[in-house]
Amino acid sequence: MELCIAHLFPELLNLYGDGGNIICMQKRCEWRDISVQVNPVHCGDKVDFTHTDIIFVGGGTDREQKIVCGELLAAKQQLRDYVEAGGVLLAVCGGYQLLGHNYLLGNELVEGVGVIDLKTERGEGRLIGNVMIESAICEMPIVGYENHGGRTYLGDCEPLGKVTSAGGYGNNGQDGYEGVHYKNVIGTYLHGPLLPKNPQVCDYLLKTALSRRYGSDFAFPELDDTVENEANLYMQERLRDNVVN
Protein backbone atom coordinates (compact mmCIF):
# COMPACT_ATOMS: atom_id res chain seq x y z
CA MET A 1 0.00 0.00 0.00
CA GLU A 2 1.07 3.57 -0.42
CA LEU A 3 -0.01 7.07 0.55
CA CYS A 4 0.66 10.39 -1.06
CA ILE A 5 0.99 13.43 1.23
CA ALA A 6 0.93 17.03 -0.03
CA HIS A 7 2.79 19.37 2.32
CA LEU A 8 1.66 22.92 1.62
CA PHE A 9 4.24 25.71 1.82
CA PRO A 10 6.70 23.93 4.14
CA GLU A 11 9.14 26.86 4.24
CA LEU A 12 6.52 29.39 5.27
CA LEU A 13 4.16 27.45 7.49
CA ASN A 14 6.28 25.51 9.96
CA LEU A 15 5.94 26.99 13.44
CA TYR A 16 6.94 25.03 16.55
CA GLY A 17 8.06 21.99 14.60
CA ASP A 18 4.84 21.48 12.62
CA GLY A 19 6.88 19.73 9.92
CA GLY A 20 7.39 16.94 12.48
CA ASN A 21 3.84 15.88 11.71
CA ILE A 22 5.00 14.80 8.27
CA ILE A 23 7.90 12.79 9.73
CA CYS A 24 5.49 11.15 12.17
CA MET A 25 3.07 10.10 9.42
CA GLN A 26 5.98 8.82 7.33
CA LYS A 27 7.46 6.76 10.19
CA ARG A 28 4.17 5.25 11.29
CA CYS A 29 3.55 4.18 7.70
CA GLU A 30 7.08 2.89 7.22
CA TRP A 31 6.78 0.74 10.39
CA ARG A 32 3.73 -0.84 8.76
CA ASP A 33 5.33 -1.33 5.35
CA ILE A 34 3.17 1.36 3.79
CA SER A 35 5.19 3.52 1.43
CA VAL A 36 4.77 7.28 1.56
CA GLN A 37 5.45 9.93 -1.00
CA VAL A 38 5.63 13.50 0.29
CA ASN A 39 5.08 16.23 -2.27
CA PRO A 40 5.97 19.69 -1.03
CA VAL A 41 3.89 22.46 -2.60
CA HIS A 42 5.80 25.72 -2.92
CA CYS A 43 4.64 29.23 -3.73
CA GLY A 44 3.88 29.50 -7.45
CA ASP A 45 3.35 25.73 -7.93
CA LYS A 46 0.26 24.59 -9.77
CA VAL A 47 -1.65 22.28 -7.45
CA ASP A 48 -3.36 19.05 -8.36
CA PHE A 49 -4.76 16.92 -5.54
CA THR A 50 -6.07 14.13 -7.80
CA HIS A 51 -3.62 11.58 -6.37
CA THR A 52 -3.29 13.13 -2.91
CA ASP A 53 -4.36 11.09 0.13
CA ILE A 54 -3.47 13.58 2.87
CA ILE A 55 -2.90 17.34 2.76
CA PHE A 56 -0.92 18.93 5.58
CA VAL A 57 -0.69 22.65 6.27
CA GLY A 58 1.18 24.02 9.28
CA GLY A 59 1.09 27.25 11.26
CA GLY A 60 2.74 30.55 10.54
CA THR A 61 3.04 34.11 11.68
CA ASP A 62 0.54 36.69 10.46
CA ARG A 63 3.18 37.86 7.96
CA GLU A 64 3.69 34.38 6.52
CA GLN A 65 -0.04 33.75 6.44
CA LYS A 66 -0.54 36.85 4.33
CA ILE A 67 2.10 35.58 1.88
CA VAL A 68 0.46 32.17 1.42
CA CYS A 69 -3.10 33.46 1.47
CA GLY A 70 -2.95 34.45 -2.23
CA GLU A 71 -1.46 31.06 -3.08
CA LEU A 72 -4.23 29.25 -1.24
CA LEU A 73 -6.89 31.38 -2.87
CA ALA A 74 -5.54 30.34 -6.27
CA ALA A 75 -6.07 26.71 -5.22
CA LYS A 76 -9.46 27.36 -3.61
CA GLN A 77 -11.55 25.28 -5.99
CA GLN A 78 -9.15 22.32 -5.88
CA LEU A 79 -9.12 22.45 -2.09
CA ARG A 80 -12.90 22.68 -1.90
CA ASP A 81 -13.36 19.74 -4.28
CA TYR A 82 -10.83 17.69 -2.32
CA VAL A 83 -12.46 18.43 1.04
CA GLU A 84 -16.01 17.87 -0.18
CA ALA A 85 -14.96 14.54 -1.73
CA GLY A 86 -13.76 13.39 1.72
CA GLY A 87 -10.05 14.09 1.28
CA VAL A 88 -8.01 13.93 4.49
CA LEU A 89 -6.52 17.24 5.57
CA LEU A 90 -4.71 18.30 8.74
CA ALA A 91 -4.24 22.02 9.32
CA VAL A 92 -2.50 23.58 12.31
CA CYS A 93 -3.02 27.08 13.71
CA GLY A 94 -2.26 29.60 10.94
CA GLY A 95 -3.13 26.95 8.33
CA TYR A 96 -6.33 26.13 10.23
CA GLN A 97 -7.35 29.79 10.32
CA LEU A 98 -6.88 30.10 6.55
CA LEU A 99 -9.35 27.27 5.87
CA GLY A 100 -12.10 29.56 7.11
CA HIS A 101 -13.79 32.53 5.48
CA ASN A 102 -11.40 35.16 6.73
CA TYR A 103 -8.97 36.36 9.38
CA LEU A 104 -9.61 39.87 10.68
CA LEU A 105 -6.36 41.53 11.72
CA GLY A 106 -7.30 44.88 13.18
CA ASN A 107 -8.85 46.67 10.23
CA GLU A 108 -7.23 44.38 7.65
CA LEU A 109 -9.24 41.41 6.40
CA VAL A 110 -7.16 38.44 5.20
CA GLU A 111 -9.31 36.26 2.98
CA GLY A 112 -9.34 32.53 3.70
CA VAL A 113 -10.29 29.75 1.31
CA GLY A 114 -13.67 29.29 2.98
CA VAL A 115 -13.71 25.50 2.70
CA ILE A 116 -14.96 25.37 6.30
CA ASP A 117 -17.59 27.57 7.90
CA LEU A 118 -15.45 29.40 10.45
CA LYS A 119 -13.83 32.76 10.87
CA THR A 120 -11.03 34.21 12.94
CA GLU A 121 -10.30 37.61 14.38
CA ARG A 122 -7.30 38.99 16.15
CA GLY A 123 -8.00 39.49 19.86
CA GLU A 124 -6.30 41.32 22.71
CA GLY A 125 -3.12 39.48 23.68
CA ARG A 126 -2.04 35.99 22.71
CA LEU A 127 -3.39 32.67 23.94
CA ILE A 128 -0.26 30.79 24.95
CA GLY A 129 0.46 27.57 26.80
CA ASN A 130 0.01 23.84 26.93
CA VAL A 131 -3.43 22.48 26.21
CA MET A 132 -5.27 19.21 26.59
CA ILE A 133 -8.51 18.36 24.86
CA GLU A 134 -10.92 15.48 24.72
CA SER A 135 -12.09 14.43 21.29
CA ALA A 136 -14.39 11.80 19.85
CA ILE A 137 -11.74 10.78 17.30
CA CYS A 138 -9.54 9.02 19.87
CA GLU A 139 -9.53 7.62 23.38
CA MET A 140 -6.44 9.37 24.71
CA PRO A 141 -6.61 13.08 25.47
CA ILE A 142 -4.97 15.15 22.74
CA VAL A 143 -2.13 17.30 24.05
CA GLY A 144 -0.20 20.16 22.49
CA TYR A 145 1.02 23.71 22.72
CA GLU A 146 -0.87 26.75 21.50
CA ASN A 147 0.31 30.28 20.75
CA HIS A 148 -2.12 32.40 18.77
CA GLY A 149 -3.46 35.90 18.63
CA GLY A 150 -6.42 34.86 16.49
CA ARG A 151 -9.73 33.76 18.01
CA THR A 152 -11.66 31.31 15.87
CA TYR A 153 -15.44 31.02 15.85
CA LEU A 154 -17.12 28.01 14.25
CA GLY A 155 -20.23 28.28 12.11
CA ASP A 156 -22.04 25.21 10.89
CA CYS A 157 -19.38 22.65 11.80
CA GLU A 158 -18.23 20.62 14.79
CA PRO A 159 -15.22 21.29 16.99
CA LEU A 160 -12.39 18.76 17.17
CA GLY A 161 -12.86 18.57 20.92
CA LYS A 162 -13.38 20.21 24.26
CA VAL A 163 -10.66 21.89 26.26
CA THR A 164 -10.34 19.93 29.52
CA SER A 165 -10.23 21.44 32.96
CA ALA A 166 -6.47 20.69 32.94
CA GLY A 167 -6.03 23.82 30.88
CA GLY A 168 -5.69 25.60 27.57
CA TYR A 169 -7.65 28.16 25.59
CA GLY A 170 -8.65 26.41 22.36
CA ASN A 171 -10.43 28.22 19.56
CA ASN A 172 -11.15 31.49 21.31
CA GLY A 173 -10.63 31.12 25.06
CA GLN A 174 -14.36 31.53 25.64
CA ASP A 175 -16.54 28.70 24.44
CA GLY A 176 -14.34 25.81 25.63
CA TYR A 177 -13.98 24.22 22.20
CA GLU A 178 -10.82 23.45 20.27
CA GLY A 179 -10.28 22.98 16.57
CA VAL A 180 -12.67 21.77 13.94
CA HIS A 181 -13.64 18.39 12.52
CA TYR A 182 -15.43 18.71 9.22
CA LYS A 183 -15.78 15.68 6.94
CA ASN A 184 -12.20 14.32 6.92
CA VAL A 185 -10.58 17.62 7.80
CA ILE A 186 -9.03 18.31 11.16
CA GLY A 187 -8.07 21.86 12.02
CA THR A 188 -6.44 22.59 15.36
CA TYR A 189 -4.41 25.16 17.26
CA LEU A 190 -2.19 22.42 18.68
CA HIS A 191 1.47 22.63 17.77
CA GLY A 192 4.18 20.59 19.33
CA PRO A 193 4.27 19.01 16.72
CA LEU A 194 0.85 17.48 17.23
CA LEU A 195 1.14 13.92 15.94
CA PRO A 196 4.20 12.41 17.68
CA LYS A 197 2.61 12.89 21.13
CA ASN A 198 -0.83 11.92 19.85
CA PRO A 199 -0.28 8.70 17.90
CA GLN A 200 -4.01 7.92 17.91
CA VAL A 201 -4.67 11.14 15.99
CA CYS A 202 -1.96 10.20 13.50
CA ASP A 203 -3.45 6.73 13.04
CA TYR A 204 -6.93 8.18 12.66
CA LEU A 205 -5.70 10.27 9.72
CA LEU A 206 -3.74 7.39 8.17
CA LYS A 207 -6.61 4.92 8.51
CA THR A 208 -9.09 7.37 7.04
CA ALA A 209 -6.78 8.04 4.10
CA LEU A 210 -6.12 4.32 3.54
CA SER A 211 -9.79 3.42 3.62
CA ARG A 212 -10.53 6.10 1.04
CA ARG A 213 -7.99 4.55 -1.28
CA TYR A 214 -8.26 0.83 -0.48
CA GLY A 215 -11.72 0.34 1.03
CA SER A 216 -12.24 -0.75 4.61
CA ASP A 217 -10.38 -4.06 4.37
CA PHE A 218 -6.66 -3.49 4.83
CA ALA A 219 -3.99 -4.54 7.29
CA PHE A 220 -3.16 -1.84 9.80
CA PRO A 221 -0.97 -3.44 12.48
CA GLU A 222 -0.84 -2.01 15.99
CA LEU A 223 2.46 -0.35 16.87
CA ASP A 224 4.24 -0.28 20.20
CA ASP A 225 3.38 3.25 21.36
CA THR A 226 5.05 3.08 24.77
CA VAL A 227 7.33 6.07 24.10
CA GLU A 228 4.63 8.15 22.39
CA ASN A 229 2.15 7.49 25.18
CA GLU A 230 4.77 8.43 27.77
CA ALA A 231 5.22 11.78 26.00
CA ASN A 232 1.45 12.28 26.02
CA LEU A 233 1.22 11.43 29.72
CA TYR A 234 4.16 13.69 30.52
CA MET A 235 2.29 16.60 28.92
CA GLN A 236 -0.86 15.70 30.82
CA GLU A 237 1.05 15.72 34.10
CA ARG A 238 2.67 19.06 33.35
CA LEU A 239 -0.73 20.52 32.62
CA ARG A 240 -2.18 19.13 35.81
CA ASP A 241 0.78 20.62 37.71
CA ASN A 242 -0.06 23.91 36.01
CA VAL A 243 3.27 24.26 34.29
CA VAL A 244 2.80 26.64 31.40
CA ASN A 245 5.65 25.67 29.06
Ligand code: GLN
Ligand atom coordinates in the same frame (compact mmCIF):
# COMPACT_ATOMS: atom_id res chain seq x y z
N1 GLN B 1 -0.58 34.14 13.17
C1 GLN B 1 -1.63 33.39 13.77
C2 GLN B 1 -2.07 33.90 15.14
O1 GLN B 1 -1.27 34.44 15.88
C3 GLN B 1 -1.23 31.93 13.82
C4 GLN B 1 -0.02 31.67 14.68
C5 GLN B 1 0.38 30.23 14.71
O2 GLN B 1 0.32 29.52 13.69
N2 GLN B 1 0.87 29.80 15.85
O3 GLN B 1 -3.21 33.73 15.49
